[in-house]
Amino acid sequence: MRSSSGPPEGRPTVLSVRQAVKRYGGLTAVDGVSFDVGKGEIFGLIGPNGAGKTTMFDLVAGSVAPSAGQILLNGVDVSGEAAHRRIARGLGRTFQIPKPFPELSLLENVLLARQDQTGERLFMNFLAPGRVRAEEAAARDKAMDLLDFLLLKRLAHEPARVLSGGQRKLLELARVMMADPAVILLDEPAAGVNATLLEVIIDRIRAINERGVTFLLIEHNIDMVSRLCNRVLVMASGQPLCEGTPEEVSRDPRVIEAYLGGA
Ligand SMILES: Nc1ncnc2c1ncn2[C@@H]1O[C@H](COP(=O)(O)OP(=O)(O)OP(=O)(O)O)[C@@H](O)[C@H]1O
Ligand SMILES: [Mg+2]
Structure with missing residues (x-):
């Protein structure tokens, strides 16, 4: 299994995460995670509850400081920059629990x-x-x-x-789009969303992506991940488990075990 396949050829790298670590006291929420995302990709970040996915977004967005490692946006090391500076660089994020x-x-x-x-x-x-x-x-x-x-x-x-829970997710998308981001981090956009609104959200993510916007998607809805993402990184207990196409990772015995072990 490839551990770090990198963006498809011909796509400039817009986001690089290098050996990111985040410790909270004795707990290592993110433990040596690296990946590169190319312009126009929809890159999935999956893994069981508590795997460290949202913490990884916090590190990329700058809302928490890494204990070690680097975050690069368009080749610039932004690891020491505040969240608002990264927003000005074209980074947007939605929250797992929207709080309008x-x-x-x-x-x-x-x-x-x-x-x-x-x-x-x-x-x-x-x-x-x-x-x-x-x-x-x-x-x-x-x-x-x-x-x-x-x-x-x-x-x-x-x-x-x-607003209903699903409509709040749509409002999150409107809110993040207002700043014209080039890279958008979506933290569980489908959680608690009914089937009809889910199709709307998938359709809108595709439409925004077709305009050249890059996405990172955290999602437990594997059907949605398979339909949208070209590549997926699986995390478990803070660590990178494997990376590949949605089909490749869903066949990986380590991934199946991580999900069953967490259930
Ligand atoms: N601010 C914090 N202080 C202490 N521990 C934290 C903090 N934020 C996260 N953690 C811990 O880090 C681990 C990873 O949490 P995180 O929220 O990143 O997981 P997740 O993969 O997003 O999970 P979920 O799928 O449930 O949203 C968990 O054990 C969590 O309790
Ligand atoms: Mg989370």
């Missing part, structure tokens, strides 16, 4: 995710109020288009607390 602001509208929740607003630079409000207003209008249009794309437009002015 419950009393804000869907539109307001999506607008909060945008990058680099002129209006937030105080003096621009005095120096160029027209430009600030034009940017506000463009951002609103973009947020509404995203809500429409994710079938949430009719709820745009409702508070986020009215």
Whole structure:
């Protein structure tokens, strides 16, 4: 079994994880994980509960600092950079448990995710109020288009607390898209989603990917992983177990054992 196959030929590497380690006291949540993701891939990260998948996303996104190892975005070592700097570099992530602001509208929740607003630079409000207003209008249009794309437009002015679990996952996608990321980390986008919404989510991920956006996908829904991902890394107990196509890893006896052992 190949342990590190790398991105398909001809695709520039957008994300490299090199020997990432994260320790929490005596527990090593991520224990020497390396992988490379090429532009336009949908790269799966799977493994039993507690394998360290979300912690791996935390390390890539910069919300936790690694105990050892490096994260490179487009060849630049960002291991020491704060999460907001990585967002500015085109990295987006959704959360395993979405936490929209419950009393804000869907539109307001999506607008909060945008990058680099002129209006937030105080003096621009005095120096160029027209430009600030034009940017506000463009951002609103973009947020509404995203809500429409994710079938949430009719709820745009409702508070986020009215959403079902599945709709929250769709709102997460709208929120992350608002910042125009080049690489998106999706943490269990299908968890708790009904069959109809699942098809919508799969379809929308494909459509965004066809525009050149790279995805990392954590998902327990193996059918979804098989349909979307070209390559998959399996983790267990913090360690990399194997890497390959969805078909290759699902046949690997070590993977089957890891899932059965965790059950
Ligand atoms: N902030 C933290 N402090 C201490 N331990 C943590 C912390 N975050 C995660 N862990 C531990 O690290 C291990 C890996 O957790 P992680 O959430 O990354 O797993 P996961 O693969 O995402 O699991 P799941 O499929 O259940 O979401 C677990 O044992 C977890 O309890
Ligand atoms: Mg997790």
